[in-house]
Amino acid sequence: MTITLADVERARRMLAGVALRTPMLAAPKLSGLTGAEVFVKYENLQVTNSFKDRGAFVKLSALSEEERRRGVIAMSAGNHAQAVAYHARRLGIPATIVMPITTPFVKIKATEAFGAEIVLEGETLAECQNRVDAIIAERQCVLVHPYDDPAIIAGQGTIALEMLDEIGDLDVLVIPIGGGGLIAGNAIAARGVRPIIEIVGVEAKFYPCMRNVLTGANDPVGGSTLAEGIAVKNVGVLTVPVVRELVKNIVLVDEAHLERAVNAYLTLQKTMAEGAGAAGLAAMLAAPELFRGRKVGLILCGGNIDPRILASIMVRELERDDRIVSFRLTIMDRPGELGAIASLLGELGANILEVDHRRLFLDVPAKGASLDVTVETRDHAHAEAIMRALARGGYRPARLAARASN
């Protein structure tokens, strides 16, 4: 069962006017960050905020009348669920979505809002499988697999056609790998229209499944990752041979790279990427030598990140940049002491965010106290200047580790 450029082109004709032709824009600030010439395809602007719209619509449109009547079922904690629910409703097809009970609230609600029946089952996708099988046996509904399906793969591949339409001379595409549907479709399409283009895959370090399969390695798979959209334990049967043939190499990215990439999209490109959506940029940060000086196309493949996690990443990045700094001071426990310190910090241009005053620690003198202060600073040099001024004031400042909440 070979998928070809012609299949992707057919999918593109089906999608015309249905899925958004998302923007493909030069990203000069990301170019500055990475030393490459970066272009971003904003798949996070699709209606369900991920590329999954494409494959889901192509698959659902290809169903017979009889199949549509029986309805569809999908097993997904995230973007595939929303895409299937959305397009099923548009096409008048009943949809059931089975999700692990651990699915973030925001994703359950978004899927429900598109009119699908939600079934919560099991701790992981693997544990949902039995329930899915039971529902299929009962209702004879059609399974919409998130990646191991020729229609899905062809649908996702339409992204690369649009990218190369606009920037025909890209040197390399960097594409996240979960089950492999996104990279397989886009590798077929991109290499079809531009045979010399290089395809680089990205997996989360905790989920190197495709790499294990390709290299015969048996590296451990599992753990909590920001890139839950590509945290997949089983790659596709259809996708592996495509990746083996067309993908040059696979970069593994760790959590710090993913966080930095999410933050860079937000602060430099003013756009919201989920962890998996930022994986391509994370790979550029993790292995810059692969991309330097080249024309790189990134697929920002999804934007569905929990606002609380995003807020936490932003604050952590400010701490990494020394724009939010926490330190402990040793002070005399007497009236006026806090006022003196607060005034000093004010004169230094440090904006106080948090103060925690303690008298019960054993490592301060009996008549002393300890004061934990978190301030906003301009940058690393400013933070250092503040620490020096506090030391000169006799407060024995000690930096505390970042305490970004949650």
Place this chain on the structure above:
Amino acid sequence: MTITLADVERARRMLAGVALRTPMLAAPKLSGLTGAEVFVKYENLQVTNSFKDRGAFVKLSALSEEERRRGVIAMSAGNHAQAVAYHARRLGIPATIVMPITTPFVKIKATEAFGAEIVLEGETLAECQNRVDAIIAERQCVLVHPYDDPAIIAGQGTIALEMLDEIGDLDVLVIPIGGGGLIAGNAIAARGVRPIIEIVGVEAKFYPCMRNVLTGANDPVGGSTLAEGIAVKNVGVLTVPVVRELVKNIVLVDEAHLERAVNAYLTLQKTMAEGAGAAGLAAMLAAPELFRGRKVGLILCGGNIDPRILASIMVRELERDDRIVSFRLTIMDRPGELGAIASLLGELGANILEVDHRRLFLDVPAKGASLDVTVETRDHAHAEAIMRALARGGYRPARLAARASN
């Protein structure tokens, strides 16, 4: 000095290939939120992340060789500064930017990064003026006014031409007003190509300057607003007559509307808007009856918001939605009590974010203690269920006001 559609069309030809033709996309989730059919023009994706790129380039390109040699000066705390600095460097023109010393660090750094000379002076823009005059007298450089200049106004107006190119039958454009350059240019352009289109202006409630001028009112002007990009105390001489003639009405938006709009852009559209950039959407939230059922074009005119402020808005919105809830419990001060409560919260599906245990309050029994807990919940109903369960457990829960930091 009348600016015409022909001026805007000329500006558009100058900008071709220089400023980005930003995406103009349907925003179905914002349509759902507002009851209108909403389209967004993503000016936050310009290189300096605001529409100011357009006017600045048009103005700088129109300078004579002699003027270019002498250099330019601009007075701005924000987006205008970055746009002038960026295009001046591209055109090889020396640029000096005078900013108030209160300018957020992120904006100073961004402008410096574009190679301009930064002069920090005074608490407000008004206080910068003398310094600007002195520098002009000394260097004979050309002032690039942020709005009261025909070239700037014509440059900004190119946005509406692009919007109507893509969606020709828009009923109304909603456009933020600071000094009035953005709305004047776009009103001229939009009404020029589509005479029946309605133009609605937006001002921050704390800065109703244009409205004061048009209505003869004398409402107070000043205060701290999230929309610092339109917090202007003097509207333009050139802009007022255009607004008087072409703008149907002006909506004032308060801080809560601005925060909700910034959050909606982020969580629903996956894009980052600064306060002024979200003002159009804020106006739709403030006065939905003006827009319901109509085809509305929003100019998301800027995306330069401090990450810390954005993170704080996101958390506050979660609190408003009861997805983060804080309450105080009265408990017996004995071993095991905290464990029992934490276990109960776990069974209820409440994710504990913060715990603060106090024994020193006077309003709890001498042998009692008070426990402040912040949890993440699914939604309002879930929060209520948790409160009821705690009451049944005898913990006398009392909701605490939102405590979003900063």
